[in-house]
Each structure stands twice: as structure tokens, then as C-alpha cells.
Amino acid sequence: MRELKITDDLDLLFTALPPRVVSGLRDVNRREDLLEVVLDLGREPEARFPGEAVSLSEDPVGREDIDYIVARVGDFTDDNRAGIERTLHRISAIRNRQGRVVGLTCRIGRCVYGTVDIIRDVVDTGKSLLLLGRPGIGKTTKLREVARILADELNKRVVIVDTSNEIAGDGDIPHPGIGRARRMQVQRPHLQHDVMIEAVENHMPEVIVIDEIGTEAEAMAARTIAERGVQLIGTAHGNTLDNLIVNPTLADLIGGIHAVTLSDEEAKRRGTQKTVLERKAPPSFDVVIEILEINKLAIHHDVAEVVDAYLRGLVVSPEIRQLTPEGEVEVISAQESFAEAARAHLLPDAARETSVPYGRELRVFPYGIGRNKVERALHDLDLRAQIVKHADQADVILTLKAHYRRDTGRFQDAVAAGIAVHVVRSNTYHQVLGALREVSNLSRISAEDHALREAQIAVQHVLETSEPVELTPQSAYVRRLQHQLANQFQLSSQSVGIDPSRRVRISK
Numbered sequence: 308m309r310e311l312k313i314t315d316d317l318d319l320l321f322t323a324l325p326p327r328v329v330s331g332l333r334d335v336n337r338r339e340d341l342l343e344v345v346l347d348l349g350r351e352p353e354a355r356f357p358g359e360a361v362s363l364s365e366d367p368v369g370r371e372d373i374d375y376i377v378a379r380v381g382d383f384t385d386d387n388r389a390g391i392e393r394t395l396h397r398i399s400a401i402r403n404r405q406g407r408v409v410g411l412t413c414r415i416g417r418c419v420y421g422t423v424d425i426i427r428d429v430v431d432t433g434k435s436l437l438l439l440g441r442p443g444i445g446k447t448t449k450l451r452e453v454a455r456i457l458a459d460e461l462n463k464r465v466v467i468v469d470t471s472n473e474i475a476g477d478g479d480i481p482h483p484g485i486g487r488a489r490r491m492q493v494q495r496p497h498l499q500h501d502v503m504i505e506a507v508e509n510h511m512p513e514v515i516v517i518d519e520i521g522t523e524a525e526a527m528a529a530r531t532i533a534e535r536g537v538q539l540i541g542t543a544h545g546n547t548l549d550n551l552i553v554n555p556t557l558a559d560l561i562g563g564i565h566a567v568t569l570s571d572e573e574a575k576r577r578g579t580q581k582t583v584l585e586r587k588a589p590p591s592f593d594v595v596i597e598i599l600e601i602n603k604l605a606i607h608h609d610v611a612e613v614v615d616a617y618l619r620g621l622v623v624s625p626e627i628r629q630l631t632p633e634g635e636v637e638v639i640s641a642q643e644s645f646a647e648a649a650r651a652h653l654l655p656d657a658a659r660e661t662s663v664p665y666g667r668e669l670r671v672f673p674y675g676i677g678r679n680k681v682e683r684a685l686h687d688l689d690l691r692a693q694i695v696k697h698a699d700q701a702d703v704i705l706t707l708k709a710h711y712r713r714d715t716g717r718f719q720d721a722v723a724a725g726i727a728v729h730v731v732r733s734n735t736y737h738q739v740l741g742a743l744r745e746v747s748n749l750s751r752i753s754a755e756d757h758a759l760r761e762a763q764i765a766v767q768h769v770l771e772t773s774e775p776v777e778l779t780p781q782s783a784y785v786r787r788l789q790h791q792l793a794n795q796f797q798l799s800s801q802s803v804g805i806d807p808s809r810r811v812r813i814s815k
Contacts, residue, residue, distance in 0.1 A: 314484070316394040316785035317341070323379040323391055323398075324413070325372045328352050331363030337593035344413040346372060347401070373408055381477050383408075385495050390477025395484070397473060402692075418484035423452045425604060429594055430456060435539040437560065437610075439546055440598030444766045446542040447473050447518055449598070450465070453540050454516045454625055455486035457787075463538075466512040470499045474518055488516070503516040507532055517541040526559040526591070529616040533591040538764070541592070545756075548595045548607055548625075551603050553759040555791040561614050562586040566770050566796045580771040584618045584763075584796075585662050586611065640737050666770060668692060669746065672701035676734055684740040692743075703727040703746055707734060755785055762789040765813050766796050777803070786811050 324344065332344070335354055339593055343351045348370065352363040380389045380398050385401045395416025400408045421429060422445065430436070438446045451474050458465040465488035469475050475490040477480035489510070491503045499517075503525065506515055513530055520543040533539055538719040544550075550715055551557050553632045560566055565587040568708075570617055574581045590610040597605040605625040607613045608707075616623040669692035678694060680763045683693050695701050697724060704721055710719055711730045716726050730747065732739040758781050765776040786802055789811045793800035800813045 315415060316391075319351070319391055319394050320396045320413065323376055323377050324328060324528060325363050327366070328372070331374060335361055335363070341415050345411070346376070346413075347410040350375060360365035371498065372740065373411060376411055384471075384650055386471060388471055390472055392478030393476055393482055395473070395476045395482055397471070408530045409796075414496055416476070417448070418451065419448050420484075421450060421645055422449050423456060424599075424634075425602065425628055425636050426596060426606070427598070428454075428681060429608075430607065431461070433538055433593075435533060436541075436631065437595045437809065438598060439541045439548070439550070439595060440542075441546055445601050446598060450474060450518055450540065450542060451484050454488040455484060456516075457514050457538075457540070458485035458488040463513045464511065465489065465514040465516060466510055467507045468493065468499060468502050468518075470496055470502075470518065481664075495734070497522075500524040503528040503532060507535055507537055512537060514538045514540060519544065520557065520560065521555050523559070527558050529591045530588075533558060533589075539592060547597050548610070548613060549617070549760075550756050551595075552793075553756060553763050554612060554760055555759075555788060555795050558795075559588075560591050564614075564618065564795070566766075582768075582770040584616050584767055586618065586722045589806055592726065597625065599627075600629075600800035604628050624745075627692040627744075638777055640741050665749055670695045670702045671743070671746075672696075672698045672704045674698065674704055676731070678706050680734070680736050680739045681705065681743070683736060684743045687740065690743060690745055690746075693701060693712065697707050699725055700722070705731065705739065705742055707730050708732055726732040748782060755788070757784045759788060759792065762811070762813070766793060766798060767815050770796065773815050777814070778811045780804070780808045780810045783809075785803040789813075 315338070326344070326739050329343065332338070332341070332354055337356060340356045342355045342357065343787050345355060345462050346368045349367050352366065352368055352372070353360045354363055367654045376398065379693065380391055383389045383400055387396045389400070389401065390396060392400075394714070395418060397414045397416060399412045401410030401415065436453070438449060454465050454467055459465045460770065467474050467485060467488055467490045469490050470493040472492065475485045481490045491502055491506055493499050496696045500522070500611060503517060506512060506674055515537055516539065517529070517539070517787045520526060520529060520541055530542065543560060545554060545557065546596070548561065552564070559662060563586065564584050569581050569583060571581070592610055595610050599605055605624075605627050607625045611706040612775045613623045623641060626641055629637050629639060631637050669690065671681060671685070671692055672695050681694055684779055698704055698721060704718070704726060706718070707729065708730050711728070722728055727746075731742050758779070761778055767780060768774065768776055781789065786809070793811070793813045798813055800811055804810055
């Protein structure tokens with residue numbers, strides 16, 4: 308078993324903390340699990356570990372404690388972040404209305420060597436990689452090691468655009484964790500896209516590394532870089548590739564989406580309406596890697612293929628990999644290609660996504676599939692679900708392709724009743740596991756992503772039928788995203804009603 312090498316520079320952080328806080332940390336003696344130290348004026352200082360917080364002193368934090376730390380760390384930038392030179396620790400400030408610091412979050416930064424072993428073959432291909440995953444799951448850690456491997460082991464010219472100094476640490480001298488890669492700092496977060504372009508124009512890199520692409524300007528800069536033949540390694544806001552497809556701000560990273568009018572012959576050949584959604588350009592990133600857990604990943608090896616399949620209502624399963632306790636890379640399920648998905652004759656998007664529940668227990672009805680396989684898959688996924696005895700009680704029906712073809716009418720009736728149907732190719736555990744994983748991802752989709760997906764389906768309906776559609780009520784922020792999505796396809800949209808029932812109406 309290969310052990311991960313971890314460096315945390317905690318002693319350097321301890322020099323910036325008040326002595327009584329350091330004494331409390333040493334008494335707790337859990338430095339390997341420490342996530343952050345939190346100090347809020349008038350409250351007890353806390354050490355946070357996975358799943359719990361521990362008080363470090365009975366005496367509340369005073370103004371002198373806050374000033375002690377502020378005097379010993381670097382300058383706070385516009386995003387209220389500072390650091391300690393040549394470390395990866397991040398100190399974030401909370402200020403009062405007068406601008407004085409009243410709270411500090413000291414997040415522990417660790418450089419971990421060996422986290423990229425699970426995708427080393429993908430890194431070696433030279434393709435552009437986009438990492439997705441929830442905050443704190445290790446995107447930046449993997450990004451840092453990928454930069455080091457490309458610079459030191461593959462001898463490439465690597466430039467890191469380091470907006471918050473999280474990749475290469477604080478100060479003018481980069482942390483050794485990035486190897487021979489060069490680092491460009493960003494004066495203000497909103498200037499990240501300018502520095503991305505500057506890096507390409509001034510320093511002739513073969514690889515650009517970017518953390519947290521989150522604006523339309525940054526997505527456009529990424530496209531410009533990709534068009535110049537530079538390899539991109541980055542992370543973006545969103546947990547899955549589906550998130551990017553329905554996000555009008557970041558959709559350009561995966562090629563963007565636009566409406567296309569087909570000829571009568573082509574529409575008949577495809578079996579679709581004349582107006583369809585299609586990818587409008589090559590993706591800026593060739594491969595998308597979703598970080599499911601620290602040692603478990605879902606890899607979409609061909610982003611263009613996956614987006615095309617998604618827009619045609621097909622499901623292309625990613626390759627699922629995990630690192631075993633022995634340090635071996637195990638492929639749990641291999642990637643299913645666009646062609647394989649098309650041959651499987653899966654149901655349209657609406658049939659697969661109509662009634663997956665949000666925030667409650669999932670009800671599954673297996674039709675022609677072994678109940679024991681479904682039970683095992685639900686257990687392994689730790690999915691909050693139950694198996695029901697009748698199809699009309701279900702949220703989702705799992706069935707085989709052969710059964711679906713034989714009883715198409717029955718399944719179409721189920722879809723009309725709001726029951727989702729998932730078709731699997733064969734009655735095997737791994738096929739059932741993949742289908743239920745997809746269902747679980749849909750059931751865990753965020754409210755924002757759910758609203759954007761609803762808007763995308765509405766756009767498709769308006770383009771095909773010219774009939775207006777009113778969406779479900781949303782917050783002002785989500786409505787703005789829905790308006791942007793409608794505008795992307797040259798459709799009219801307006802907000803109607805009053806809060807809390809204010810909603811978007813999309814029309815031609």
C-alpha cells in the first residue's frame with residue numbers, strides 16, 4: 308500500500324495564534340484531523356474537525372486575540388483573505404459595519420502528495436481537465452499536485468493563475484508543493500480573467516492552471532486559451548457535469564448550447580421536433596472529473612460526446628474509479644459511450660427526470676430486475692429509499708431494455724402519470740448500481756440546478772411549440788439565471804406575480 312505524503316506547516320500557523328489557543332490545540336492533540344480554527348469576538352475559540360467542533364478555552368475571544376493574529380499574518384485583500392508566507396493556510400476575516408475585524412477563520416492548508424495517482428493516466432494524455440466537486444472535497448489539493456507533476460515529471464511550462472493564493476500559498480515565494488510551476492497572483496478576484504489571458508500572451512505556457520472558474524468572463528477567457536492550443540487544468544463551481552450544462556454562465560466551458568432548426572428529413576431521421584438544442588462549439592475542457600469522495604471519482608472522458616448525448620435525451624455513464632485501502636486503482640464501472648446509449652433506446656429526458664423526488668425518501672419499483680440486486684445497490688449507495696410492490700406507488704421504475712420494448716405502452720402511461728422510468732441494458736448488479744446512482748444524483752440536485760433544468764426544459768418546449776410556459780416560483784437570483792437562459796436562445800421572458808409566488812414566464 309502506498310501511503311500519502313502530507314505536509315501541513317501547522318507549526319508556522321501556531322506562531323500566528325494566541326498562546327492560549329495554541330495550548331488548547333496541543334491539549335486536544337488531533338492535528339492530523341484539524342480543519343480550521345475559528346475565533347469570533349465574545350465567543351470561545353473553537354477547533355473544527357470532521358463532524359464536530361471543540362472549544363479551546365473557556366475564556367471568550369477578546370479584541371487583543373483578534374489583533375494578535377491580524378498583526379502576524381499577511382495583508383488582507385479585497386476578498387478578506389490573508390495567509391502566512393510560504394504556507395497554504397488561509398485566514399479569512401469577518402468585519403463589522405465600520406470595517407474592523409470581529410471574526411477570523413483559520414483554515415488549515417495541506418499539501419498532499421499521491422492524490423493524483425487515481426487519474427495519473429488521464430493527466431498524462433495532455434488533455435484539458437476540469438475538476439468538479441463540493442467545497443472541501445479536495446479539488447484544489449488535486450489541482451496543486453497536477454501542476455507539480457506536469458512541471459516536474461512531464462517537463463512542461465506550467466503557469467498557475469492563483470487568485471486567492473490557495474494553490475501556491477501566501478507571499479511572493481510559491482509553496483514547494485507546486486514544484487517548478489510558475490505562479491501569477493491576482494490583485495483582485497474580478498481581474499482573474501485578465502490575468503488568464505495575460506499569462507498566455509506574456510509567458511508562453513504549455514499549461515494554464517486555474518482554480519474556481521465562476522464567471523462568464525472567466526469562461527470566455529478559458530475558451531480563448533483553449534483555442535490557442537494551451538492545455539487547461541481547472542476547477543469550476545458545480546458538483547457535476549449536468550450542473551454546467553444547465554448553467555448559462557458556465558455552459559461555454561462545455562461548448563455552450565443553442566437552438567437549431569432541422570430540415571424535415573433530419574427531424575424525421577432523429578425522431579425529434581424540428582427545433583432542438585445542440586452544442587454550439589467544441590468544449591474548452593476535453594475531460595470532466597467529478598470528485599464524489601476523496602478517493603472516488605467519476606470521469607467523463609469525452610465531454611463533447613456526453614453533452615451531445617445529454618441534449619438528445621440519452622444517458623452516457625461516466626467511468627467510476629476509487630482508490631482501495633491497498634492503494635490500488637479500482638474501476639467500478641466503465642464508461643458507456645454515446646453510441647451504446649443510443650443503441651439502448653433510452654427514454655427521453657422528461658421520462659427520466661419527471662418525478663425524481665427532492666428531499667424525501669425515494670420509492671423504487673423493479674420491473675423484471677432482481678430485487679436482491681436493487682437492495683444491495685441501495686445499501687452500497689447508502690441511498691434513502693424503499694422498494695415498493697406496485698408500480699403506481701413508485702417514484703421511479705427500473706426495468707430492462709427488453710421489457711421496455713415489449714411493454715412500451717405501459718411505461719409511457721407511467722411517465723404520463725409522473726413516474727420516472729430508467730432502462731438498464733442487462734440484469735447485472737453494476738447496471739442496477741449505475742442506474743440508481745444516476746437517480747440518487749438527480750434526487751440530490753440542488754434547488755438552483757433543479758430550477759435551471761426546469762427552465763431548460765421550458766425553453767425546449769417553447770422552441771418546439773411556440774406555447775408560453777410559466778416556471779415555478781423562485782428567488783430573485785434564480786429568476787435572473789432563468790432570464791439569462793431564455794435570452795441565450797433569443798426567447799422573451801418576464802417575471803410575473805408577487806413574492807413569494809413570483810415566477811418567470813418564457814415565450815417566443
